[in-house]
Amino acid sequence: MKPAAFEYLAPVSLAEAVAALGRDDAKILAGGQSLVPMLNFRLRAPSLLVDIGRIPGLDYIEDDRAGGLRIGAMTRHHTVETSDLLRQRFPVLHAAMQYVAHLAIRNKGTIGGSLCHGDPAAELPGLMLLLDARLKTTQRTIAAEDFYEGALDTALAEDEILTEILLPPLPAGTGWGFEEFARRSGDFALTAVGATVGEEARIVAIGAHETPLRLRAAEALFPDIEAAAEAAREEVSPNDDLHGSADYRRHLVSVLTRHALMSAREGAAS
Ligand SMILES: Cc1cc2nc3c(=O)[nH]c(=O)nc-3n(C[C@H](O)[C@H](O)[C@H](O)COP(=O)(O)OP(=O)(O)OC[C@H]3O[C@@H](n4cnc5c(N)ncnc54)[C@H](O)[C@@H]3O)c2cc1C
CATH class of the missing domain: 3.30.390.50 (CO dehydrogenase flavoprotein, C-terminal domain)
Structure with missing residues (x-):
């Protein structure tokens, strides 16, 4: 099937994206690996897609200088999977990434997209609970444990964008x-x-x-x-x-x- 008709917007700033999301029935598009199949099956039919892929500064894995990591929401699965910094600091996350989909999907899918999609069988949401992650959005910072409210259901408001994942350091010897x-x-x-x-x-x-x-x-x-x-x-x-x-x-x-x-x-x- 093909998706129902929608408008498409590719803002270049978070402020512009948030303003567009204020419109009725808009949906964020990240890597499209979960959303596009849902559009094709007409399980979702938003009138507007707000593509956040052109907003600069959302794709990074950085040392937080306290032994933890900050990961931009638009960081692709493949980047997470191949990051040496991440493998050293959070080997359990590195190990779990090997189970996420196939390479073609990991090349497009993003960590933020997986967390916001909230599939109960997806590896990344569970890993965020395990690692006590904090999820930073355009409005607030939420503990991963408070983020999931049901299957495919999160605490995010319609016009709220996940921007960063904060992973606190694991105690030595974990x-x-x-x-x-x-x-x-x-x-x-x-x-x-x-x-x-x-x-x-x-x-x-x-x-x-x-x-x-x-x-x-x-x-x-x-x-x-x-x-x-x-x-x-x-x-x-x-x-x-x-x-x-x-x-x-x-x-x-x-x-x-x-x-x-x-x-x-x-x-x-x-
Ligand atoms: C065949 C197949 C097999 C797969 N197997 C697995 C698997 O084994 N394990 C696994 O974990 N995943 C799997 N996936 C899903 C894949 O990992 C997706 O990439 C991921 O779930 C969604 O990421 P995305 O960037 O493509 O998000 P999108 O599809 O673009 O978006 C997903 C949802 O999140 C919202 N969203 C996206 N980014 C943000 C943001 N920054 N802020 C707020 N809302 C946002 C969107 O509006 C949408 O509702 C599979 C997918 C396919 C097609």
Whole structure:
């Protein structure tokens, strides 16, 4: 199918973009890798697309001088995936990027687009919870944990643009694990789990709930990994669908939690 007719605007400043978004039924276009298929299937039919790809200064990965990173919202997945700085500071994020779609999609898709699209099976939203990211917009700074309100539903207002992702430093000696199960390489996760172990254990489930989810009961049971893996199964509320039943996804969450925690514990110990 082809999309319904829309107007197209490519502003060159954030102020101009925000003003355009004030119009009824406008939608931001970033890499287009999620939005364009939705337009083609007519799941969305905005009257105006505001392409933020020509606004300068939204594509960067920078040291925040405190050991963390600042990432511009228009930074392409491929840039994130190949950044040495990011691999050194946040190896768990680097590992998770290998599971995001295919190269052609990673060349166009942006970190901001993935976070704002809010697919519960996407890796990046879950990683932001795991890494306690702060999301900076044209209006405010929001904790990643407060950003997701439902499947494909975020706290963003209609005229609010995500501009930057702030990743606080991981404490020295933090170990990590990331485990994903998908039917084919490049597909969305059937389920994935990320974990970090340092001063505290953090565990996030992806594709097993209507939003990415911190598994706090499981975290509290660490270092008993078997107990944490059992608790993880009960914390998520996955859907049944063509690709797998809810019970199967719960089972996967439990198995992947065990594996992610074992890797994280091993990394922390070494
Ligand atoms: C075949 C296929 C397989 C894929 N597999 C995976 C996968 O395994 N894992 C995965 O994570 N993703 C996957 N994706 C999605 C891909 O990662 C997209 O690139 C990403 O979800 C959206 O990024 P984008 O820049 O293309 O955003 P767009 O499609 O342009 O926008 C997505 C949504 O976010 C909004 N938006 C975009 N940028 C901003 C901003 N800065 N501020 C506010 N709102 C904004 C848009 O209005 C739109 O609603 C897949 C996509 C395809 C087509």
